[in-house]
Amino acid sequence: MDFRLSEEHQALRDSVRDFAREVVAPVIAEHYEQHTFPYEVIRQMGKMGLFGLPFAEEYGGMGGDYFALCLALEELARVDSSVAITLEAAVSLGAMPIYRFGTDEQKARWLPKLLSGEALAGFGLTEPGTGSDAGGTETRAVLDGDEWVINGSKAFITNSGTDITALVTVTAVTGTRPDGAKELSTIIVPSGTPGFTVAPGYSKVGWTASDTHELTFDDCRVPAENLLGERGRGFAQFLRILDEGRIAIAALAVGLAQGCVDESIKYARERHAFGQPIGNYQAIQFKVADMEMKAHTARLAYYDAAARMLAGEPFKRQAAIAKLHASTIAVDNAREATQIHGGYGFMNEYPVARFWRDSKILEIGEGTSEVQRMIIARDLGM
Numbered sequence: 001m002d003f004r005l006s007e008e009h010q011a012l013r014d015s016v017r018d019f020a021r022e023v024v025a026p027v028i029a030e031h032y033e034q035h036t037f038p039y040e041v042i043r044q045m046g047k048m049g050l051f052g053l054p055f056a057e058e059y060g061g062m063g064g065d066y067f068a069l070c071l072a073l074e075e076l077a078r079v080d081s082s083v084a085i086t087l088e089a090a091v092s093l094g095a096m097p098i099y100r101f102g103t104d105e106q107k108a109r110w111l112p113k114l115l116s117g118e119a120l121a122g123f124g125l126t127e128p129g130t131g132s133d134a135g136g137t138e139t140r141a142v143l144d145g146d147e148w149v150i151n152g153s154k155a156f157i158t159n160s161g162t163d164i165t166a167l168v169t170v171t172a173v174t175g176t177r178p179d180g181a182k183e184l185s186t187i188i189v190p191s192g193t194p195g196f197t198v199a200p201g202y203s204k205v206g207w208t209a210s211d212t213h214e215l216t217f218d219d220c221r222v223p224a225e226n227l228l229g230e231r232g233r234g235f236a237q238f239l240r241i242l243d244e245g246r247i248a249i250a251a252l253a254v255g256l257a258q259g260c261v262d263e264s265i266k267y268a269r270e271r272h273a274f275g276q277p278i279g280n281y282q283a284i285q286f287k288v289a290d291m292e293m294k295a296h297t298a299r300l301a302y303y304d305a306a307a308r309m310l311a312g313e314p315f316k317r318q319a320a321i322a323k324l325h326a327s328t329i330a331v332d333n334a335r336e337a338t339q340i341h342g343g344y345g346f347m348n349e350y351p352v353a354r355f356w357r358d359s360k361i362l363e364i365g366e367g368t369s370e371v372q373r374m375i376i377a378r379d380l381g382m
C-alpha cells in the first residue's frame with residue numbers, strides 16, 4: 001500500500017499548482033465579482049492539456065488517468081472553485097459520456113475539440129422538478145422518422161451556455177419498459193439547434209465565475225444518430241458518470257479545504273491581536289490543525305476511491321464516502337477559515353469569502369449528502 005504520488009503525477013500536480021497561483025489567482029476575484037466566465041484562463045488550461053487528461057491520445061487526449069484529473073482539480077480548487085468546476089464538468093460530465101458511450105463517428109466529431117478545451121459540453125440530467133430522483137425525468141424524446149423530437153427542460157446545467165459550448169447531452173424518456181418503468185436514453189443536442197433555448201445565467205451564491213443555465217427544448221429536432229450509445233441505457237449511463245464524478249468532486253472539495261488551511265496560516269501570521277500574531281494563540285493553532293487533519297483524511301478517501309476505480313474494482317461506496325466526507329469537511333474548513341479571518345473573512349476581497357460561498361454547493365451537486373448516505377447504506381445491504 002502506497003499513497004505517494006508517481007513522478008508523473010507529482011509533476012502534473014506541481015505544474016497545475018503553479019498555474020493556479022500565477023495565472024488563476026491574480027484574475028479570478030474580478031471574474032467572481034463581475035460574474036464573468038474566465039475565457040482566457042480556460043484557454044490556457046486547454047493549452048496545458050487539462051481537458052484531455054484522462055483520455056486516450058487517439059482523440060487528442062493526454063493519455064493520463066482519472067486520478068490525474070483529480071489532482072489537477074484539487075490544485076485548481078485550492079485557489080478557485082469556479083475554474084475547477086468548469087474543468088470537472090467539462091471532462092467528467094461533458095466529454096466523458098461521449099468517450100465512454102459514443103459511436104466512432106460521435107467520438108471523431110466531438111472529442112478532439114472537447115479534449116483540447118477549444119469547446120465545452122454540458123450534461124443535462126437535472127430538471128426543474130426532479131434532481132436527486134433522476135429516474136423521475138420528464139423530458140421526452142420521440143423518434144419521428146430519422147429525427148428525435150425533444151420536449152422538456154433541464155435545470156442548473158454547467159457549461160451549457162458559454163460562447164464555446166458545442167453541445168449538451170440530455171437524458172430523456174424515450175419509451176416505456178416492459179415492467180412499466182420509464183425507458184431513459186441520452187441524446188446529443190448541438191448548441192444552436194432550433195428549439196433548444198438557453199436561459200440567461202442564474203444568480204448564484206457561489207461558483208459565480210462558472211456557467212450555469214436552465215435549458216428548454218421545444219420540438220427540438222436532432223438526427224436519430226445523435227442517440228448516445230444504446231437506446232434505453234440512459235439510466236445506467238448516468239449512474240456510471242455520476243459514480244466517477246463523485247471522486248472528482250471529492251478532489252475539488254479537498255482542494256477548497258486545503259486552500260482554507262493555506263489562507264488561514266498566512267492570515268494568522270500577519271494579523272496581530274493583544275500584542276502578538278493571532279497564530280500564536282493555541283485556539284487558532286488547534287483550528288488550523290483540525291482543518292489540516294480533515295483535508296488530509298478526505299484526500300486519502302478520494303485517493304482510495306480513485307485507486308479502486310483505476311484497478312477496475314467496485315468503487316461506488318468509496319466514491320460516495322469520499323464525496324460525502326470531502327464536501328462536509330470543505331464546509332467545516334470554510335467556516336473555520338472565515339472565523340480565523342474575523343471581520344475580513346466577511347469581505348469579498350479575501351479568498352476565504354469565495355471559499356465559504358463555494359463550499360455549500362459541494363454538499364448538493366452531483367448527488368446531495370443524503371443521496372451519498374443512501375448509496376453507502378444500500379451498498380451495505382440496507
Ligand SMILES: Cc1cc2nc3c(=O)[nH]c(=O)nc-3n(C[C@H](O)[C@H](O)[C@H](O)COP(=O)(O)OP(=O)(O)OC[C@H]3O[C@@H](n4cnc5c(N)ncnc54)[C@H](O)[C@@H]3O)c2cc1C
Pocket residue numbers: 089093122123124125126129130131132133155156157158159204207212361364365366367368369370371
Ligand atoms: C451550480 C450547480 C450546478 C449544477 N450542475 C449540474 C449539471 O451540470 N448537470 C446536471 O444534471 N445537474 C446539475 N446540477 C444539479 C444538481 O446535481 C442537483 O441540484 C442535485 O442533484 C440535487 O437535486 P435537486 O436540486 O433537485 O434537489 P432535490 O432532489 O429536490 O432535493 C431536495 C432535498 O431533499 C433531499 N432528498 C431528496 N430525496 C431524498 C430522500 N429519498 N431521502 C432523504 N432526503 C432526500 C435532498 O438530499 C435535498 O436535501 C447543478 C446544481 C447546481 C446548484
